[in-house]
Amino acid sequence: MSFDYDLFVIGGGSGGVRAARVAAQAGARVALAEESRYGGTCVIRGCVPKKLMVFASEYPGAMADAQAYGWTVHAGGFDWSAFHGKLEAELDRLEGVYRGILSGNNVTTFDARATLADAHTIELSTGERLSARHVLVAAGGHPVRPDIPGAELGIVSDDIFKLDALPRSILIVGGGYIACEFACILNGLGVQVTQYYRGAQILRGFDGEARGLVADEMIRSGVDLHLGTNVLGMARAEGGVRVTPTHGEEKVFGAVMFATGRVPNTAGMGLEAAGVELGRNGEIVVDDYSQSTVPSIYAIGDVTDRVNLTPVAIREGMAFVETVIKGNPTPVDHALIPTAIFTQPEMGTVGLSEEEARDQEPVEVYAASFKPMQQSFAGRDDRVLMKLIVSRETRKVLGCHIVAPGAGEMIQLAGIAVKMGATKEDFDHTVAVHPTMSEEIVTMSAPVRTG
Structure with missing residues (x-):
């Protein structure tokens, strides 16, 4: 049977783009479809813009230190609009780099949503149907809101980078690394930050002594951290959002951000109809070689819900190419990831x-x-x-x-x-x-x- 492509990649994030590029360089006929922006979560709405915001948020402390070291420093207020304009320009530049990587390596790209009709057939939102010997799903994941009254009034991490202005106050709900990172970022940018986490300590799963010190330092720097606390419901109020927490003391915040979990982007892709097994969180179940229960369909990155980190997705993509395109079976090594x-x-x-x-x-x-x-x-x-x-x-x-x-x-x-x-x-x-x-x-x- 002849196919239009040797490999069709669904998802233009870091893992998908790396796999597509290296496979094409190895001589494979490769196509890739991305329904949103090239670069994926990390480049467009994750690691990169977040780290730039981290840098911005650290300057108040740096300027205070400069004064202590004898420098005369006169700092004005933070100009979110000026920073945000530069941030968007940088993300546009990086997206262009990702597009250039693909075109420069003869990867055919489609700005469209891709779904599976069967084990070898891809349907695009443009109406096109294409076939491929192998399909690599690298569609990533997205943040979710909790199932509580008024949850639609809250924002998620994706929305932070789209704000026209910073709120005067914000409640961040969650205790994972995304919640804690944004609590520190926004606190550094001058926002009054309150954080609710239902557990006994933030950063569950990390070393207890280490996360305890992080929590202490966050509190000392001004984050109003409430442990053993969750949100029961929210409603619109003058000045923002009225929040009813489990401890009963209602309060109005300028904004509420949920950092309460992410799920793989597998819904409506035709995966189960094609015979692909999904896990309890909607993740694609794969073996050590990133192969799904359908031999021609593989998956890497957050869509597999293994270790949801950008460098891991890239490593998984490289191992996939070694295994499938180059014929050198290479299992993914998830041990001892810094x-x-x-x-x-x-x-x-x-x-x-x-x-x-x-x-x-x-x-x-x-x-x-x-x-x-x-x-x-x-x-x-x-x-x-x-x-x-x-x-x-x-x-x-x-x-x-x-x-x-x-x-x-x-x-x-x-x-x-x-x-x-x-x-x-x-x-x-x-x-x-x-x-x-x-x-x-x-x-x-x-x-x-x-x-």
Whole structure:
């Protein structure tokens, strides 16, 4: 049977574009369909604009520090419209880069919604029907609102980047990394931020000591964090949105943002009719090679709800090309993925949390919490944390957790050592870089606790 294409990719985000480009470079006839903007969640409504907002939000602290260091600094108010205009221009530029990557590698693109008619047939919203030997679904995910009265009055993370003006106050509902990052961002930009989270501590699933320090520092910087608190309902009110929380004290906020979860973009795609198994959250169920229950259909990225991070989607796309296009079966490696949470302070983490490690085997915990020199000199009370979880049997470093400015940069390099199986003695034998915060990683000589 002849096909129009060797590979048809559904979704023009980071994973889909990478897979399409590399497959085309390997000689495959490739097409890609994207119904929204090229670049996907990360570039258009996620990592990239968020990080630019993180940068913008850090300047008040930097200017206060500059004064403490002897500089004369006169800062005006934050001009959201000026920043927002530059932000949109940058996202337009990046989308153009993604389109250029595809066209420059002879990938045929369709600005249309794609659905599956069967295991090899794609239907576009333009009315076209195309066939492909292999289909790669890389359609990503989207944020969801909770099922409560008035939920439509709230915004989600996608909407933050479209605001014409910043609200004077905002309630952020949720305790995951998206909720915490935007709480810190908006607090830094001068918005009065309240955060409700139903759990006992934010950043569930991360190291307990590390997330505790992040919570303490967020509160100290001005975020009004309420744990064990959820929203029962919302209604329009003068000045914004009236919120009824579980603790009963109603309050009006200028805006409410839900960061209460994301779901894969699989609805209405014809996947189940084509025989593709979906999981409880709507995710495409795949094996170690990203293959679905239909042999010709593969899936990568957030649509599989495995590890929902952009670099992981890219790695999955590369492994798919090696396996399917190049004939070199390559499973996806989801072990020991370093990651960063861009709260203020940042958290960088790789490997097991202390709690996870203790459940597996006897461990030693090395940790140092202190005031960093730069902020201490400026009279700030910021604290940072450097932490290693070590196997008592093998001496391997099972986890590394950093809460500090620049933690994302540090954990990238620490992640290499942990991925290679470095031992605590390997860390000890490395000469410290002085004076730095990160030198504590290689100078902690005695465990603070064992278990």
